[in-house]
Amino acid sequence: MSIKFVAAIDQGTTSTRCIVFDHDANLISIAQKEHTQHFPKPGWVEHDALEIWQNTVEVVTSAIQKAGVKAGEIAAIGITNQRETTVLWDRVTGNPVAPVIVWQDTRTDQIVKRLESERGANWFRERTGLPPATYFSGPKLTWLFANDKSLKDRAKNRELAFGTIDSWLIWNLTGGVSGGRHVTDVTNASRTMLMNLETLQWDSELLEVMDVPSEILPEITSSSEIYGETIAELGEIPISGAIGDQQAALFGQTCFEAGELKSTYGTGAFLLLNTGSQPIRSNNGLVSTVAYKLAGEPAKFALEGSIGVSGSLVQWFRDQLGLIKESSEIEALAGSVSDNGGCYIVPAFSGLFAPHWRSDARGVIAGLTAYVTKAHLARAVLEASAWQTRELVEAMKQDAGLDFTELRVDGGMAANNLFLQQLADILDCRVVRPKMLETTALGAAYAAGLAVGFWRDLEELKKNWCEDRSVSPQLIALKRESEFRNWKKAVDRTLNWLE
Secondary structure (H helix, E strand, O other): OOEEEEEEEEEEEOOOEEEEEEEOOEEEEEEEEEOOEEEEEEEEOOEEEEHHHEEEEEEEEHHHHHHHOOHHHEEEEEEEEEEOOOOEEEOOOOOOOOOEOOOOOOOOHHHHHHHHHOOOOHHHHHHOOOOOOOOOHHHHHHHOOOOOHHHHHHOOOOEEEEEHHHHHHHHHOOHHHHHOOOEEEEHHHHHOOOOOOOEEEEOOOHHHHHHOHHHOEEEEEEEOOEEOOHHHOOOOOOEEEEHHHHHHHHHHHOOOOOOOOEEEEEEEEEEEEEEEEOOOOOOOOOEEEEEOOOOOOOOOEEEEEOOOOOOOHHHHHHHHOOOOOHHHHHHHHHOOOOOOOEEEEEOOEEEOOOOOEEEEOOOOEEEOOOOOOHHHHHHHHHHHHHHHHHHHHHHHHHHHHHOOOOOEEEHHHHHHHHHHHHHHHHOOOOOOOOEEHHHHHHHHHHHHHHHHHOOOOOHHHHOOEEEEEEOOOOHHHHHHHHHHHHHHHHOOOOOOOOO
16 A cells, blocks of 8 residues: 555644645645633633544544545654643543643733742743743643642642643543553643753753642653554554644744744744754743754754734634624725724733733723724734734844844735735735645644655755745835834733733
8 A cells, every 4th residue: 555645633722633745745635623712711711622632533534534545545643733731631531630721821820920039030041941921831730730739649649641732632642541652742842831941851940840740741752753653543543743833834834944934823923933953042032942853863943932812813803893704804804995094903812922921911902093994903903913023023133143034924814915915014024925824734744754754854845845925025114113113102001901
């Protein structure tokens, strides 16, 4: 039987997908299923881990069937996932012992403030590359143990297992309670605030400070190696790639060289700069993270800026305000006016992420006058992601000492041509969209395929990358800088909303 394909599981914030690719990185089939978003309290965001697992089985089965192939024709499966989202489960029953706490969740605000006051932000940055923030997994575990004392004892007795979504899926896919492999790749581990960025291992001091028992932690592995085979129900396919979603997009965009930059516009938006074999500690509100690690090779690192609300702002405009019926309608509506009418929307729905890291912030619409219409608001919705990207690019220039002439983009919003032009105008650089927009899933497929020899090396992957559209800036510098000042004034008005 000829092995012609690689599959990728893309477990995201709102849905789980499986995509089958061929050797030339063409999309052969796709299956997708959404899962429920739970908002039990303001600032809380939860998922059901069992629902995600069941959806994963469904989409993998469906994607392989749609491709018209047999499991034996799939060389490997890679996994990419929402990263900081935290799962705690029982090793014996396989059941979660608490709801999944999603990366957007801000319930750990007071824990983060305490950690920062006790140790200082730089103490954490030096060890992890990360600032203390509600975003990351470690404080989520601290919160779980503080709010249910029985969990701590069970954890120390090795009854419980922790993982980001990659760990949860690999454990279940490789057998679960019947010998499932408990691992995480180094990119996901680097998002927990528990891994030392120099050693790439769990850090005992960090575990002690955050009161997290080491007994619950998965083994840290590379992003591209064989972790095991899927359960018989799914055809016993090698699982050989695991990489956090944003690092997967960097890998899928073939940004393998230091200085190459990509931004993904999904639920949130994430800008990653490949910094090579050495991490660069940020002094400007970014995080230092692992970009990827191939088996037997040194890790590659990245600077990352995270935007909490990007594509989800379009959904809010559609669902909460009811100003459009379909997300795709926003391009024509925003394009019906020549500017934002002086209006700026800062979507700090769960606080501001990079480079501000202000959990006390809440969203604002600033500059409203009677002149502003829903078309101006639509334009401001799209511009919000571009202005937030500008803030991140400015921080990266200062940290890395580099100037950028090109940004590779992907994610759902990258299909919007007006948004690409806004990005180019606001960033004053060339913006490039590849033909294959599913770069996150493709990155996971690449990691899996490399591990089993489906692709030879990184050079072969580069040959698959192909440009679909490029956009150059048209906005005059004076106008660009004037509007950026207005944006920063709007950001100032989001601060100190929560006391």
